[in-house]
Amino acid sequence: MIPLSFYLILSAAFFSIGVIGVLTRRNAIIVFMCIEMMLNAVNLSFIAFASFFGDSSGQVFVFFVMAVAAAEVAIGLAIIIALFRNKLTINIDEINILKW
Amino acid sequence: MDKLGNILHSLNFFYPEIALTLTFFILLLVDLFFRKSKHLLPVLSLIGYVITGYFSFTTPNASGFLFSTGMANVGLYITDSFAFYFKLIILLSLIYTVLFSILSKEINESTENRGEYYALLASFGLGMFLLTSSTDLITIYLAFEMVSLSSYILAGFTRKVPRSAEASLKYIIFGAVASGVMIYGISILYGLTGTTNIYLINFYLANQNYNTLTLVIAGLMIIGGFGFKISMAPFHFWTPDVYEGAPITITAVLSVASKAAGFAILIRFLKVAFVDYAATNLQASLWAILPGFQWNDILAVLSVLTMTLGNLAALWQNNLKRMLAYSSIAHAGYMLSGFVILDNQGILAILIYFAIYLFMNLGAFFIVMLISDKLGSEDIDDYTGLGYKAPFLTVSLTIFLVSLTGIPPTAGFIAKLYLFAALVNTGWLWLALVGVVNSVISLYYYMRVVKNMFLRESISTYEQKIELGHVLISFSLLIPTLVFGVYFKPLIELAEKSIRIFGF
Amino acid sequence: MNIEIVAFAILATIGIASAILLVLQKNPVYSALLLILHFMALAGLYLLLNAQFIAVLQILVYAGAIMVLFVFVIMLLNLQNEQALVDNFNIRKIVSFILGVVLFLQFAVFFLVKAKNDIDIKKSPDSIDAGSIQNIGEALFTTYLIPFEIASFLLLVAIIGSIFLAKRKIE
Numbered sequence: 001m002i003p004l005s006f007y008l009i010l011s012a013a014f015f016s017i018g019v020i021g022v023l024t025r026r027n028a029i030i031v032f033m034c035i036e037m038m039l040n041a042v043n044l045s046f047i048a049f050a051s052f053f054g055d056s057s058g059q060v061f062v063f064f065v066m067a068v069a070a071a072e073v074a075i076g077l078a079i080i081i082a083l084f085r086n087k088l089t090i091n092i093d094e095i096n097i098l099k100w
Numbered sequence: 101m102d103k104l105g106n107i108l109h110s111l112n113f114f115y116p117e118i119a120l121t122l123t124f125f126i127l128l129l130v131d132l133f134f135r136k137s138k139h140l141l142p143v144l145s146l147i148g149y150v151i152t153g154y155f156s157f158t159t160p161n162a163s164g165f166l167f168s169t170g171m172a173n174v175g176l177y178i179t180d181s182f183a184f185y186f187k188l189i190i191l192l193s194l195i196y197t198v199l200f201s202i203l204s205k206e207i208n209e210s211t212e213n214r215g216e217y218y219a220l221l222a223s224f225g226l227g228m229f230l231l232t233s234s235t236d237l238i239t240i241y242l243a244f245e246m247v248s249l250s251s252y253i254l255a256g257f258t259r260k261v262p263r264s265a266e267a268s269l270k271y272i273i274f275g276a277v278a279s280g281v282m283i284y285g286i287s288i289l290y291g292l293t294g295t296t297n298i299y300l301i302n303f304y305l306a307n308q309n310y311n312t313l314t315l316v317i318a319g320l321m322i323i324g325g326f327g328f329k330i331s332m333a334p335f336h337f338w339t340p341d342v343y344e345g346a347p348i349t350i351t352a353v354l355s356v357a358s359k360a361a362g363f364a365i366l367i368r369f370l371k372v373a374f375v376d377y378a379a380t381n382l383q384a385s386l387w388a389i390l391p392g393f394q395w396n397d398i399l400a401v402l403s404v405l406t407m408t409l410g411n412l413a414a415l416w417q418n419n420l421k422r423m424l425a426y427s428s429i430a431h432a433g434y435m436l437s438g439f440v441i442l443d444n445q446g447i448l449a450i451l452i453y454f455a456i457y458l459f460m461n462l463g464a465f466f467i468v469m470l471i472s473d474k475l476g477s478e479d480i481d482d483y484t485g486l487g488y489k490a491p492f493l494t495v496s497l498t499i500f501l502v503s504l505t506g507i508p509p510t511a512g513f514i515a516k517l518y519l520f521a522a523l524v525n526t527g528w529l530w531l532a533l534v535g536v537v538n539s540v541i542s543l544y545y546y547m548r549v550v551k552n553m554f555l556r557e558s559i560s561t562y563e564q565k566i567e568l569g570h571v572l573i574s575f576s577l578l579i580p581t582l583v584f585g586v587y588f589k590p591l592i593e594l595a596e597k598s599i600r601i602f603g604f
Numbered sequence: 605m606n607i608e609i610v611a612f613a614i615l616a617t618i619g620i621a622s623a624i625l626l627v628l629q630k631n632p633v634y635s636a637l638l639l640i641l642h643f644m645a646l647a648g649l650y651l652l653l654n655a656q657f658i659a660v661l662q663i664l665v666y667a668g669a670i671m672v673l674f675v676f677v678i679m680l681l682n683l684q685n686e687q688a689l690v691d692n693f694n695i696r697k698i699v700s701f702i703l704g705v706v707l708f709l710q711f712a713v714f715f716l717v718k719a720k721n722d723i724d725i726k727k728s729p730d731s732i733d734a735g736s737i738q739n740i741g742e743a744l745f746t747t748y749l750i751p752f753e754i755a756s757f758l759l760l761v762a763i764i765g766s767i768f769l770a771k772r773k774i775e
Contacts, residue, residue, distance in 0.1 A: 001606075001608065002608060002609060002612050002652075006612065006616075007649070007653070008291075008711075009711070009712050010616050010619070010620075010649075012707075012708055012711035012712060013620055013623075013708055013712075014619065014620075014623055015280075015284060015707075015708075015711075016704045016705070016707045016708035016711070017620070017623040017624060017627060017704070018280075018623070019277075019703075019704050019707060020627060020700060020701055020703075020704030020705075021626070021627040022273075022277055023697075023700030023703065023704065024627070024697045024700050024701065025627065027632060028269060028273070029632050029674065029677060029678060029681075030626075030627075030632055030635050031273060032273075032276075032674075033626060033635055033636065033639050033674065034626075034627065035273075035276045035277060035280060036639065036666075036670065037623060037626070037639070037642065038277070038280040038284075039280055039283070040642070040643065040646055040666070041284070042280065042283045042284045042287050043646070043658075043662075044646060044649060044650075045284070045287045045288070045291065046287045046290065047649075047650055047653050047655045047658060048653055049287065049290055049291040049294075050653075050655070050734065050735075051653040051654050051655060051734070051735065053294050054733070054734050055294060055734060056734040056735070056739045056740055056743050057238075057295070057296055057743065057748075058290060058296075059655055059657070059658055059734065059735060059740055060238070060740060060743050060744060060748050060751075061237075061238055061241075061286075061290070061296065062655075062658050063658070063661070063740070063744065064238060064241065064242055064751060064755050065241075065283060066661060066662075066665050066666070067755045067758065067759060068241070068242070068245045068279075068755070068758065069666075069670070070665060070669065070670055070759070070762075071245070071249055071758055071759055071761070071762030072245070072249065072272070072276055072762075073670050073673060073674075074673065074762050074763070074765075074766040075249055075252055075253060075272065075762050075765050075766050075769070076269075076272050076273075076276070077673060077674070077677045077766070077770075078765065078766035078767075078768075078769035078770040079252070079256055079265065079268050079269050079272055079769055080269065080677065080681075081677065081680065081681070081769070081770045082256060082259050082265045082268075082769045082770060083262075083265040083266060083268075083269055084681050086259075086260075086262040086265055103746040103747070104746075107746075107749055107750075110750075121757070128764070167749070167750045169747045169748075176748075176750055176751065177750065213768060216764060216765075216768045219764070220761065220764070220765065223757070223761045226757070230754065236751075238748065238751045239750065239751055239754070242751050242754045242755055242758065243754065245758060246754065246757070246758050246761065249758060249761055249762055249765065250761055250765075252765070253761075253765035253768065253769060256769060259769065268769075
């Protein structure tokens with residue numbers, strides 16, 4: 001049987017790759033994909049805990065995280081479209097009327 | 101009690117939230133049919149908020165948890181006097197924001213979408229109401245996200261202004277990362293205790309041995325998420341950009357209401373989850389922290405960092421909105437220092453500070469809004485000599501800025517006095533000194549505005565006709581700012597009634 | 605060798621590989637496809653953990669809905685390739701990379717060594733039941749009814765907000 005810590009380390013790996021992606025990539029769409037990856041890493045660790053506890057509240061939490069992630073992506077992509085209409089770029093480095 | 105009966109019973113205490121939800125739907129529907137009418141939507145929102153306020157006053161405090169989860173008699177939600185106080189602050193700032201929006205040129209020029217604007221303001225309010233009363237990490241997370249999502253959209257509301265869309269993008273990227281970090285912390289905490297209810301978490305933490313490091317990492321990640329809302333360093337980077345880019349009415353409500361909700365949940369979470377019930381001395385109002393980690397040390401560092409960074413950065417700003425953004429970071433730092441004490445005296449000081457901060461900060465933003473609508477600029481250099489052209493507005497702005505600095509006889513002085521007195525009383529002398537030094541630094545950049553307005557020759561061709569609405573709203577903010585500076589007893593009494601968090 | 609371990613190893617490898625490639629990829633469309641692969645691997649891991657309902661949702665919501673949204677926006681905006689990540693390696697990227705690795709090592713060491721005794725519990729026998737649709741449905745519509753309603757309200761706000769922000773006419 002696979003110990004819980006394997007799942008947790010895998011989840012930490014996904015989370016860290018997501019963080020690296022958010023910090024290094026400049027394309028706003030890919031930044032959002034990396035944020036999705038971070039949220040999924042969290043879901044993995046929730047499910048792992050929930051399954052080892054035999055408790056359904058962790059899985060319910062994952063359900064809500066998915067709903068929120070969907071909402072967040074929808075709004076994020078809408079903002080990207082609005083911004084693209086104004087500036088014709090979604091590179092975060094070129095978006096600099098306001099100082100970063 | 102069976103599950104359905106429990107839910108129905110809980111709904112009796114849920115009227116304010118239901119009223120806000122209905123306001124949201126009514127605004128959306130009315131906007132579909134009566135697009136022409138200019139004042140209908142704000143008036144309807146005001147009515148909705150007043151009804152919400154009425155229900156907040158008349159709904160009794162629940163003697164137990166609402167929406168019980170059936171395990172060990174805990175629930176998802178609680179209405180206690182602590183939440184009530186913050187709900188009042190949130191409601192007041194929402195009402196003022198609607199009043200500002202009626203007068204704001206920025207909002208009225210985008211005539212077609214005002215329905216969405218007022219409806220999202222209501223959902224923003226609903227999210228904050230839920231956040232102040234949540235006692236379960238699930239409800240906390242969802243309420244947190246409702247506040248965030250509504251404010252992302254509102255920050256980008258004036259779509260044709262490029263800086264507004266940009267502010268919104270920066271806000272959502274920072275916000276999504278912060279909430280990702282927070283939820284990772286929550287998952288670790290869930291893994292340690294096997295529950296998501298903060299009262300049960302406290303119970304398990306008190307009765308079992310845990311690895312301290314695990315707990316500290318999880319706690320810090322969650323505090324980081326809440327810290328994003330109150331723009332606590334090092335999670336404050338979004339604040340200046342978003343405050344500068346967003347429409348100024350939204351900046352005003354973000355700087356007061358969403359900070360209030362963030363503080364409410366930060367205090368509730370730390371106090372409920374990490375305080376040792378058994379060892380807490382209620383007479384001395386001191387909280388005993390669960391063994392393992394002294395949260396006040398890390399909070400003290402964060403507080404000093406927040407106020408110092410905010411004040412130092414504010415010194416270099418030329419845009420008044422951006423300067424007020426940094427000043428609001430600094431104020432979050434002051435308030436956080438009250439929390440460092442981890443006792444009721446500190447919480448009392450925070451509550452008092454918030455009520456006063458509401459009036460003085462909203463007032464400053466209101467005057468800046470009125471001037472920049474006419475002037476077309478928020479640049480401090482463009483304010484040169486305005487003191488002689490618009491005496492009423494500039495004098496009011498001066499009073500608000502003096503109060504933000506904390507000079508008597510304004511209310512800002514009382515707020516800082518209570519805060520620093522609480523710090524000194526409990527032996528945090530060095531932190532009080534840092535706060536005083538920071539206030540002195542802040543004097544420089546606030547007074548630079550005043551100096552520009554009054555002590556320089558005018559260069560602009562500025563003309564302003566004062567309208568009755570401007571005067572009335574300014575006075576309704578000016579009077580509390582001045583009166584609470586000399587007669588503050590009712591405020592203190594209200595705050596003293598409100599420091600009790602359910603279960604303590 | 606246990607089939608569970610084999611499955612875990614394969615899924616974990618796919619997950620990590622697709623995640624790393626996603627970050628390195630310069631064409632956003634490829635990144636989107638790799639993200640689908642990543643989500644599929646996660647759904648497999650959820651099945652290993654007896655979370656059947658969530659595994660199905662993972663495919664439906666993420667691979668089905670969210671990714672279509674991503675691909676649509678990429679097509680709508682018609683973007684050129686970003687410069688490849690490796691081509692312009694500057695200080696900030698190196699620093700963020702190191703930061704990420706440190707973050708991971710910190711968690712790994714911490715889960716493996718420090719907190720091992722706390723978290724290495726036996727898998728509960730209830731876990732098969734806990735992940736079933738009946739159990740989750742019951743929890744969602746009784747105990748967690750209010751969060752469920754809040755989530756539905758949240759989705760409504762998101763719908764209104766994204767239609768408002770993305771609609772074409774700017775008066």
